[in-house]
Amino acid sequence: MNSAAEVQKSIAGKVTDSKGRALAGATIKVKNGSSMSTDQNGEFQVTAQVGTVLTVELIGFEPQTLTVGSNNNYTITMVEKVDALDEVVVVGYGTQKKVNLTGAVSSVGSEVLENRMVTNLGAGLQGAVPNLNIGLSNGRPGEGASFNIRGYTSLNGGGPLILVDGVQMDPNQLNPQDVENVTVLKDAAAAAIYGARAAYGVVLITTKNGKYDTGTRVNYSFNQGFSRPTTIPKTVNSLEYVDMYKYADLSGNLSGGARGSEVWTDTDIEKMKAYMANPIPENAVYIDPSNPTRYRYVGNTDWWEEMFPGWAPMNEHNLGLTGGSEKIKYHTSLGYLNQGGLFKAANQKYKRYNANMGLETKVTSWLDLNAKFRLNRKEDNKPARSAAIEGIYGDRIATDLRPNIPIRHPDGHYSGQGNTTNPFAMNEYNGRETYQSDDVWLTGGFNLHPLKNFRVIGDMTWNSYNYNNKINIKSFDEYGAVPAGMDPTNPANAYLVGPYPHNRVPWVSESNSKDRYTAINIYAEYENTFAEKHYLKAMAGYNREEKIYSSFSARAKNLLNQDFPYLNLNNDDKPIVSSVPLDWALLGQFFRVNYIYDNRYLIEINGRHDGSSRFAADKRYVFSPSASVAWRLSNEEFLSFLKPTFNDLKIRASYGTLPNQSIDLNSNPTNGTLYPYIATMPYGTTNYIFGNATQSYITAPGLVSQLFTWEKVTSKNIGLDFALLDNKLSGSFDLYSRDTRDMLVGGQPLPAILGVGAPNRNAADLKTTGWEFEVKYNNKINDFNYFVSFNMSDNKAKITKYDLNPTGELTSHYVGEQIDEIWGYTSNGLYQSDAEANDGLNKERLFSGTWLGGDVRFEDVNGDKKIDNGSNTLSNSGDMRIIGNKTARYSYGMRLGGDYKNFDLSVFLQGVGRRDAVVGGTYFYAFGGGEWDVPTKNQMDYWTPENQDAYFPRLRFGGNGNTQNSTRYLQDASYMRIKNITIGYSVPSLILKRAKIEKIRLFFSGENLFTFTKIFDNFDPEQLDRTAYPLSKNISFGAQITF
Known part of the structure; x- marks a missing residue:
C-alpha cells in the first residue's frame, strides 16, 4: 500500500x-x-x-x-519586486528615484529599528548610515541623542536640520517604531533647498502611513526589556584600599607631596578582616575610641554592585491601525514606554506616550487633502539632584564612597555621619524632581493637480510645546554611633550628628516654559518628458516659520513645612523669580530644477533666498545656490560591455554654498543669541540690603558689531554609485570637503577702563574633509534569504584662519590646528630607582617635590635640560608635542542576517576604528584626585621596588607630575560593539488562519551586549566621562501580531 x-x-x-x-x-x-x-x-x-x-x-x-x-x-x-533602479527616496520637498540623485544622499528603512528595545531614534540609527554620527553620552532615562553629519562643523557648534514629515522637530520626542524611513542629505547640493539651517546637512524622517486599496490592518507589538550598565568598575576591597592608601601616604612623605589625613590602625585592619569573614552589620562598625559619638567604619562594600544589583525593567507597547480604500488612506498609532532607572533604589519612573494619526483623501480627480496629528508626552519622576545620586560621580560620589563604609549602621540609619555623600540616603530623604512635557503637532495640507504634469502642494503646521518642572529639596538628619552598653540595633539610641550638610535648608522650585511654533510651506512643481529623451522637473516655493517662546521660574527656601512643598508656603525674604519672553522668525523662497538627457546626463540646480530675524536689517537676507551633475556610464553605448554585470554605474559631483545662523533654534536661546546685533543690558539683584530690601541693578550695555553676519559653508563632493549582479550588490563612495568661513569668535581685547567686553566678530575659518562608502548585498539560496551591508566613514577638521591668536598660544585655537588634537609629553617609561630619577633634568614645572623611583620618565625633546611646556606657544612648546587626536576616525557599521522558512536572524555591529583619549585624574589614576578617591582593581598595578614592570607610576595623592598628558598613558578608545542581535520566529500561517490572524512573530533581542576595546574596563569607550549617567545594555523579548 x-x-x-x-x-x-x-x-x-x-x-x-x-x-x-x-x-x-x-x-x-x-x-x-x-x-x-x-x-x-x-x-x-x-x-x-x-x-x-x-x-x-x-x-x-x-x-x-x-x-x-x-x-x-x-x-x-x-x-x-522592488527594482533597485525604481527605488524612490525622500528629498527636500519631494521624492526622486535613487538612480536620478546627483547629490550625496543616504537612506535607511524601518528594518534597522523594528523589534529593537531602543528608547530613542538616535540609538537605533547609530552605525546604520555612513557619516551620520550619533552621540550617546548620557544613558539617563528620557535622555536623547545628538546628531551630526560629516564631522566637525563650526567653533560655534551646529548640527543638521531634522525634519519629521517635512516639519522641524526634535527626533528624541519620537517613538522609533513609528518611523518608516530616514533619509540623510549630506552635501550642499542635496540640502540647499532648506537654506540657512541646512548648512550641516538634513535628516528627513518619514513616519508610517496608510496605502490606498489595502483594506484595514491592526498591528500590535509589545516588548519586555531589562537593562544594566554596559560597564561596572571593579573597585578594590577594604584591605586593598588601606594598603594602597598607606603606600600613597608614605610616598608623599618621601617626595614632599600631599599626605593623607586618615590614620589606619591595626584595630581597623583586624576588624575589616573579621567583617570579611563574617559580614554582619554589627561587624561593619565600631565606636571611635577618640569620639564615642561616632563610628569607625570597617566594612567591605562594593558600592557599584550595591547601586546596580541586577537588571532594571522596562516595557513598550505599540498599537497601530492602518489601511486604505480607493479614496482614503489612514494610519493611527499609539505607543507607550515605561522605563526604570539603572540605580534601582532611586525608583526613577520615566514614561513616554506617543499618539499619531494621519489621513489623506482624494476629494476630486484634481485635489487631495491630508491632515496629521501627533502628541508626544513625557513624564519623569526621579530623586532631586539626580545627577548627584544617579550620575554616580556627581558631587564627588566617587571620592566619597570608600569600600570600608557600610550602607547602613547596625541600627538601620544610613552611614555618612556628616562626611559622606550616601546616595541611598539621598534617594530616600533628599526629595523628588518631576517634569512633564506635552508636544502637540497639527498639520493640514493639500495637493492640487489641476493640469497634467503640474501640481501645487501646500501645508501649514501648528505646534504647542509645554514643559513643567518641580524640584523639592528636603533636609534630613544623619546619625552617629549608639553609645556603648546600649542596644546597637535600636535606631532610637543613635547619636544625632545633625542635618545632612548639603541640604541644611529645604527649598522648592517650579518652572515652566511654552513654545508656539507655526510653519507654512507652499510650492508648485512641473514634471514632464519631452521627445522621449528630455526629462525636466522644476519646482519653486515659499517657506515661513515663526516661534514664540516664554518661560517662568520661581524658587523659595525656608519652607513652612518641607512636606508641603508649595511656593506660597515659605518665609524666604529673597525668593528668586525669573521670566523670559523670546521669539524668532525665518522666511525663505526656494527653487530646484532637474534635467536628465537620455537617462545618461543629469543636472540639478538649487537656490534659496533666506531671511532671518537674527541679523540686522541690512544683513538679514542671503541667497544660497548649489549645483550638481551626474553621468550614468552604465547607459552609454560605448560602455555596453558593462551591461551584463552592471545594472547601474554613475559618477556625480556637486558644489554649493549655504549660510549658517550659528545657533540651534530648537535649544533654549537667550536674547544675546537670538539678537546679537542689539546691545543688551544685564540686570539682577544685589546681595546687599538698603533700607529693608535688596536692590535691583542694571549694568551698562555691551558693545555689538555692526559687521556681524552669517557664517558661510561651502561644500564640494565627488561620488560614485553602482549596482551589479542583477542589483544584488550595490553601493556608493564619496569624497568631500566643507569650508566654514566667517565663524563668529570673540573680539580683540579692549582696555579694562571701558568696562565692557569686545563684541564678537566673524574672524575664523575651518575646513573639514572626509570620505565614506557603503555596500549592500542581498541574495537567496532556495528557502534561505540573506543580506549583508557595511559602511565606513572618516573625517577630520583643521583651523585655516583665526585672527585672535597671533602669538600662537596653545590655550587658544590657532591656524593649522587639527580639531581635537592632544598635546602631551613623550614618556620613556618609569624611573626604576631614586638614582635614576635624579637625572639632572629640571622638572620643577611639573612637580616641585622630589622625583623618585616609580615616577614617569619624560623625554627632554628640545634638549634644554628641562621638562616643561616652554612658553606654551607654537613656536616654543618646550617638550610638549601633538601625541594624539580625540576625533573618532573610521566609524563603521555592519548589518547581516537572513531568514529561513519561519526563522529570522539579524546582527548589527558598530564601532570606531581609531580614536585617542586622555583619561586622567580621579577616574584613571589611583588617588589622582586626592586621598579620598576609591581605586579600581586595574589601578593596583602600580610601581613598587618589587613590581618594576608596573603600568601605573608610584602612588601619590593627587598624582602631581605623573598625571601629565603623555604617550605612556594615551589610551586607544577605538572599539567594536555588537549593537544588536535579534532572533525571530513567525508562527505558520496555517495555524493562524482559523483565528483570523495574519501574522504572529515572536522575537528575542539584545542591545549593546558585547563591546571589544583596548581601553580599561572601567570605561565605556563611548562614554569616557564617568560623571555622566552610564549607558546601558538591554535584553528584551516580545511579539508582533497583525490582524
Missing part, C-alpha cells in the same frame, strides 16, 4: 497580488515535475503529492513557494 504522502491528488488555487487582484500568466512549477500557468482569473489546477513544493513565479514579483498539505485549495499572494 502507498502511504498518504505518496498519493497524488488534485490541487486548486488562485494567485493574487497584495491587493487581492488576480494575476494571470503566473508560472506554477511542481518540484521535479511539470509546470503550468494561471488563467485570466489567476486560477490554476495541478496534481501533486502531499509534501510536494510548488514554486510560483511572475515577472515583476518575488518568487513564492508552497508546500502541499492536507488542504485541496490555496490562495497565493505575490509580493511585488
